[in-house]
Amino acid sequence: MTENEIAARNKKIGHAITWIILLILFFCFIFPFLMVIVNVFKDKSDITRNPLSLIGATKGFTLQNFPEAMNKMNFWTVFGNSLIITVCATILTIIVSSMAAFVIVRNGRWKVCTIVFSLMIASMVIPFQVLMVPLVSVYGGTLGVLNHRLTLILMHVGFSVSMAMFMFHGAIKTNIPLELEEAATIDGCSRWTTYWRVVFPLLKPTVATVAIINTMAYWNDYLLPSLVLTKKNLYTIPIATQAFYGTYSTDIGLVMAALLLAMLPILILYVFLQRYIVQGVTAGAVKG
Amino acid sequence: MKQNTLGYKVKQYLMFAGPGTLLFLCVVIVPFIYGLYLTLTSWDGVSATKPFVGFANFASAFADGDYWSAMGRTVIYSVFAVILINIVAFALAYLVTMGIKGQNFFRAGFFVPNLIGGIVLGYVWKFVFNRAFVAIFNSTSLLSTTSGAMFCLILVSVWQYAGYMMLIYVAGFMSVSTEVKEAAMIDGCTPTQAMWNVTIPLMRSSFVQCIFLSITRCFVVYDVNLSLTNGEPFGSSVMAAMHVYNQAFTYKNYGLGQAEALILFIVCAIVGVTQVMVGKKGEVEA
Numbered sequence: 001m002t003e004n005e006i007a008a009r010n011k012k013i014g015h016a017i018t019w020i021i022l023l024i025l026f027f028c029f030i031f032p033f034l035m036v037i038v039n040v041f042k043d044k045s046d047i048t049r050n051p052l053s054l055i056g057a058t059k060g061f062t063l064q065n066f067p068e069a070m071n072k073m074n075f076w077t078v079f080g081n082s083l084i085i086t087v088c089a090t091i092l093t094i095i096v097s098s099m100a101a102f103v104i105v106r107n108g109r110w111k112v113c114t115i116v117f118s119l120m121i122a123s124m125v126i127p128f129q130v131l132m133v134p135l136v137s138v139y140g141g142t143l144g145v146l147n148h149r150l151t152l153i154l155m156h157v158g159f160s161v162s163m164a165m166f167m168f169h170g171a172i173k174t175n176i177p178l179e180l181e182e183a184a185t186i187d188g189c190s191r192w193t194t195y196w197r198v199v200f201p202l203l204k205p206t207v208a209t210v211a212i213i214n215t216m217a218y219w220n221d222y223l224l225p226s227l228v229l230t231k232k233n234l235y236t237i238p239i240a241t242q243a244f245y246g247t248y249s250t251d252i253g254l255v256m257a258a259l260l261l262a263m264l265p266i267l268i269l270y271v272f273l274q275r276y277i278v279q280g281v282t283a284g285a286v287k288g
Numbered sequence: 289m290k291q292n293t294l295g296y297k298v299k300q301y302l303m304f305a306g307p308g309t310l311l312f313l314c315v316v317i318v319p320f321i322y323g324l325y326l327t328l329t330s331w332d333g334v335s336a337t338k339p340f341v342g343f344a345n346f347a348s349a350f351a352d353g354d355y356w357s358a359m360g361r362t363v364i365y366s367v368f369a370v371i372l373i374n375i376v377a378f379a380l381a382y383l384v385t386m387g388i389k390g391q392n393f394f395r396a397g398f399f400v401p402n403l404i405g406g407i408v409l410g411y412v413w414k415f416v417f418n419r420a421f422v423a424i425f426n427s428t429s430l431l432s433t434t435s436g437a438m439f440c441l442i443l444v445s446v447w448q449y450a451g452y453m454m455l456i457y458v459a460g461f462m463s464v465s466t467e468v469k470e471a472a473m474i475d476g477c478t479p480t481q482a483m484w485n486v487t488i489p490l491m492r493s494s495f496v497q498c499i500f501l502s503i504t505r506c507f508v509v510y511d512v513n514l515s516l517t518n519g520e521p522f523g524s525s526v527m528a529a530m531h532v533y534n535q536a537f538t539y540k541n542y543g544l545g546q547a548e549a550l551i552l553f554i555v556c557a558i559v560g561v562t563q564v565m566v567g568k569k570g571e572v573e574a
Binding site for chain 1: 297300301303304305307308309311312314315316317318319320322323326331380383384386388389390392394395396397398399400401402403404405406407408409411412413415416419420423424447451452455456458459497501504507508510511514515529532533536537542545546549550552553556557560561
């Protein structure tokens with residue numbers, strides 16, 4: 001064997017070993033999900049007897065956990081709430097923060113722009129725990145606007161506007177040539193139409209990144225929604241899961257179904273948009 | 289068009305940035321300032337009056353033994369979690385950038401825990417620890433012992449965040465050009481030496497960023513803490529954020545809770561910023 005052949009063979013062996021290691025790690029990573037999937041089709045007594053068996057020993061394969069859990073969790077209402085809140089808040093975040101970024105980038109010398117920009121950057125380090133008590137006392141006690149979906153949507157936007165603005169700021173500064181806007185102005189566009197007809201369409205990649213990051217954040221957020229929405233018919237999926245677990249924690253079959261239902265929407269989305277989500281999250285993380 | 293008048297500027301600013309600025313002020317800046325004021329009162333969250341007590345809340349916060357043991361626990365948890373998250377994430381990133389078949393599939397797979405919220409993840413793992421592991425290892429649940437509960441929290445956090453940090457390290461690996469590595473190899477470096485002396489120093493900004501993100505997340509961990517252990521057994525796994533929540537909303541000491549939240553924020557900010565400053569200092573470029 002020549003040296004090259006030996007090197008090629010070693011490389012092949014190396015790749016095979018890596019592949020096996022990755023497979024084992026992958027199994028460890030999805031093991032908790034596998035446990036849920038295995039047990040969701042079993043009766044409560046079968047889960048207690050042996051949580052590892054693939055099919056229940058006494059009652060066998062069953063689907064009855066799903067309708068019961070959906071019913072008790074009020075799944076469709078809760079799912080609808082989560083969907084409305086996530087979609088509205090994401091769209092609003094994109095519109096509001098990209099417009100703010102536009103005026104701040106293009107008029108960097110105005111005092112108000114520098115002040116707001118620095119305030120927003122500085123505020124990104126404030127954890128939610130510092131704001132939750134005053135937030136509840138102002139909007140719950142003084143103004144009494146809690147328990148409205150709109151309140152939560154606007155709060156979500158308010159909390160993420162600084163981060164999103166920062167990302168749009170970078171995108172406009174580096175990717176949108178000023179000449180393009182000048183040309184639009186000469187052709188008779190106002191600032192408003194210039195923005196919507198020329199600048200915004202060019203921001204698509206950043207829009208996608210911001211949309212992905214915020215959709216995931218809003219969909220999964222627990223602490224803020226649990227403080228704002230305390231009525232049962234307004235619950236989002238994370239709050240409903242928590243409440244459900246508190247009431248039915250002993251009925252383990254139902255818990256499995258509820259957990260799977262809570263995970264399913266975003267997992268289905270991930271299957272279709274996996275490439276974009278991974279790209280978007282990477283872009284967001286590296287810039288932020 | 290007159291572009292220098294104050295009226296024009298105000299109109300332009302409000303038209304584009306008005307809604308964003310308003311929401312930001314209402315949700316972040318006003319509560320932050322109001323929160324500073326709340327720390328000086330002994331408000332219970334219900335009564336109309338907010339008795340002014342000066343710095344008494346900070347004095348009680350410093351004397352609150354439960355708070356400081358929660359804080360100590362959070363520091364221990366964060367140290368272990370941050371180190372392990374970054375080691376695991378770096379190793380995963382290394383493995384999925386070697387150019388083997390199906391590496392995109394693995395990347396996507398390791399990222400899955402990040403898609404799901406901490407509350408749901410905590411309950412899923414609670415089932416795994418209480419039922420599956422008990423059946424596999426034929427022992428009592430780890431969650432029922434003091435140190436076991438801490439271990440479980442760290443394990444779940446590592447599992448949850450490793451995939452996310454992996455993506456940042458993958459981006460870091462991609463940014464180091466192969467030419468630099470090849471040049472080092474031609475100069476006689478072994479692959480291991482090239483890794484330690486070329487690749488890792490060039491990826492320093494990825495490390496700084498991942499460590500910053502994991503520190504700031506671990507310090508205020510709440511969701512997983514609530515669903516996985518809920519502070520049990522015997523309050524031995526109550527983290528600082530949970531203590532703050534209970535102090536304010538369960539025991540109705542809004543002023544004291546807010547003061548403790550502020551201290552948590554300051555500690556977290558100091559650690560995070562110091563880390564970034566130390567990390568940025570030694571950054572090198574190719």
